[in-house]
Amino acid sequence: MINKNRVEIVAVVGPKGGVGKTSISANLAIALAKQGKRVVAVDLDLGASNLNTFLGIRNPKYTLDDFVLNKVGKLEDIVLEINVKGGSPTFNNETSIDNIGFICGGNIPGIANLHYSKKMKLLRNLSMLEYDFVLLDLGAGASHNVVDFVLVSQKNLLVTTPEVPSILNTYSFLKTLVFRKLNIAFKELNNQKAIDLLEKAKDVDKNPQFKKMSDFITIIESIEGGVEASQLIRKTLLNLKPTMLLNRIRTVNDEKAGIAIQNLTREYLGIEFVKILHVHEDSCVGNAIARMRPVMIDNPLSIFASQINSIAMFLLRNFNSSVNMVLKRYI
Amino acid sequence: MSVQVIIYSSDRIRGGIVKEILRRNNIGTVLLEKIIDVKSEISSHLPAIIIFDTNNFLKNEVKFLRTFLSSLESCSLILLGNPLITNSLKGFEQLNLIQLPDPLDPDKIASKSIEILYSVPLQTGLDAPLQAGVNTPFQAGADTPLQVGVEDNRPNIEIDEIQSLENDLKQYLKLLD
Numbered sequence: 173m174i175n176k177n178r179v180e181i182v183a184v185v186g187p188k189g190g191v192g193k194t195s196i197s198a199n200l201a202i203a204l205a206k207q208g209k210r211v212v213a214v215d216l217d218l219g220a221s222n223l224n225t226f227l228g229i230r231n232p233k234y235t236l237d238d239f240v241l242n243k244v245g246k247l248e249d250i251v252l253e254i255n256v257k258g259g260s261p262t263f264n265n266e267t268s269i270d271n272i273g274f275i276c277g278g279n280i281p282g283i284a285n286l287h288y289s290k291k292m293k294l295l296r297n298l299s300m301l302e303y304d305f306v307l308l309d310l311g312a313g314a315s316h317n318v319v320d321f322v323l324v325s326q327k328n329l330l331v332t333t334p335e336v337p338s339i340l341n342t343y344s345f346l347k348t349l350v351f352r353k354l355n356i357a358f359k360e361l362n363n364q365k366a367i368d369l370l371e372k373a374k375d376v377d378k379n380p381q382f383k384k385m386s387d388f389i390t391i392i393e394s395i396e397g398g399v400e401a402s403q404l405i406r407k408t409l410l411n412l413k414p415t416m417l418l419n420r421i422r423t424v425n426d427e428k429a430g431i432a433i434q435n436l437t438r439e440y441l442g443i444e445f446v447k448i449l450h451v452h453e454d455s456c457v458g459n460a461i462a463r464m465r466p467v468m469i470d471n472p473l474s475i476f477a478s479q480i481n482s483i484a485m486f487l488l489r490n491f492n493s494s495v496n497m498v499l500k501r502y503i
Numbered sequence: 504m505s506v507q508v509i510i511y512s513s514d515r516i517r518g519g520i521v522k523e524i525l526r527r528n529n530i531g532t533v534l535l536e537k538i539i540d541v542k543s544e545i546s547s548h549l550p551a552i553i554i555f556d557t558n559n560f561l562k563n564e565v566k567f568l569r570t571f572l573s574s575l576e577s578c579s580l581i582l583l584g585n586p587l588i589t590n591s592l593k594g595f596e597q598l599n600l601i602q603l604p605d606p607l608d609p610d611k612i613a614s615k616s617i618e619i620l621y622s623v624p625l626q627t628g629l630d631a632p633l634q635a636g637v638n639t640p641f642q643a644g645a646d647t648p649l650q651v652g653v654e655d656n657r658p659n660i661e662i663d664e665i666q667s668l669e670n671d672l673k674q675y676l677k678l679l680d
């Protein structure tokens with residue numbers, strides 16, 4: 173059963189490694205909690221988890237391994253309540269406003285290739301967590317796992333740095349995401365021709381006629397059942413609503429990366445970013461990690477902390493949870 | 504670096520954050536903690552922007568500031584803090600007044616400052632023509648409470664530079680015609 177509460181699942185995702193997903197997840201969770209929201213941060217970097225270190229947790233009592241190995245029944249059984257009010261976080265059995273929930277990542281061999289049924293169980297359980305915000309710290313790459321976690325989220329923060337490799341990865345990730353969503357949608361329509369064309373459109377080098385999403389839509393419209401399929405494409409693109417988070421900005425010049433990728437995704441993928449958020453390079457991030465403390469606690473007046481607070485406010489302003497249709501279909 | 508922006512804040516930390524973000528964007532600033540110092544600073548040179556942080560403002564400070572603003576020549580003012588206070592500072596026609604309510608958003612302060620300092624129209628692409636067949640969220644605006652758009656567009660970024668980056672990206676992605 174789907175949780176009726178207004179739970180907002182926010183995926184913090186970035187296909188390139190080391191762009192700041194975990195730094196942002198950890199601190200954003202605290203920033204949201206400080207605004208009085210019930211937050212749980214979930215380390216879903218399967219097999220390479222480290223969110224606990226960003227939150228200063230050395231010996232987590234439970235981890236995702238316990239869930240995957242069926243040592244507990246529900247995901248909520250492994251939520252640790254962490255007190256984030258000043259000092260280093262301490263465990264606390266009672267939930268208060270100064271607490272965030274935390275689900276520590278798993279590292280048992282094979283967890284990175286989670287079995288389908290286990291993944292479905294995890295996805296279902298995520299949507300049932302009784303919190304205002306469920307923040308997912310995802311791993312790098314564009315594996316099925318990562319993409320599926322993004323698909324069940326109501327919001328996604330797409331983290332990239334201004335460097336070309338990271339931007340390229342981000343573009344490719346968005347493309348993967350759209351194609352996976354369209355594949356699910358076409359399968360539901362039972363439109364095999366559309367599925368075949370979608371497969372072709374993946375390779376723009378070989379099939380340059382599909383370079384732009386607008387061209388793809390035109391071609392889809394001309395096939396049997398094409399009107400319905402093309403409407404579905406438009407709806408899918410509209411619902412995607414990614415928010416770009418440009419991290420580690422050093423100069424004004426760096427910001428052009430955000431505009432460039434927005435122009436590209438608009439032109440070729442037909443996707444519009446909800447907003448481009450900026451986070452600057454700030455040495456306090458490294459300093460806080462060295463001390464195993466979240467920046468929000470270690471240096472709450474830093475530029476990084478203040479920008480994370482702004483992002484929290486942005487999420488709060490746009491808090492409009494609805495039961496995710498994709499998830500509904502999965503379940 | 505010449506002074507392009509005067510920052511007034513009685514809160515050293517908030518003022519310091521604003522100063523730092525502007526410095527990172529290569530904007531010359533001076534941070535002042537007393538309004539009287541602002542007065543003497545502008546007597547020699549009126550900057551393009553004055554940022555007033557009204558955090559911790561007292562009632563008579565608001566009064567003082569109103570008198571002060573009425574004597575100012577045309578320039579841009581960025582008012583930070585509680586809208587209840589910043590609203591009471593409206594109504595001076597010669598001033599371009601921008602309110603940025605708390606929480607302090609350094610990013611926005613920087614982007615607004617850049618917008619004012621280098622107000623060259625920039626095509627963010629948001630008003631670019633729609634592509635055939637693809638709706639943009641603008642048309643769906645009615646059913647979405649989301650704020651749509653690139654708020655942090657930087658007018659001083661050369662369009663050529665963005666385009667050349669875009670072309671590089673297209674080349675990597677094999678999207679060039």
Ligand SMILES: Nc1ncnc2c1ncn2[C@@H]1O[C@H](COP(=O)(O)OP(=O)(O)OP(=O)(O)O)[C@@H](O)[C@H]1O
Pocket residue numbers: 186188189190191192193194195196217310311312419420421451452453454455457458461476
């Ligand atoms: N805004 C920033 N300013 C300075 N350093 C930063 C910033 N954001 C992240 N970093 C640094 O970048 C490094 C990588 O950050 P982080 O682990 O959060 O990235 P990640 O995307 O989660 O990586 P992975 O893909 O491995 O999970 C860290 O050492 C962190 O200190």
Ligand SMILES: [Mg+2]
Pocket residue numbers: 193194195217222309310311
């Ligand atoms: Mg990480």
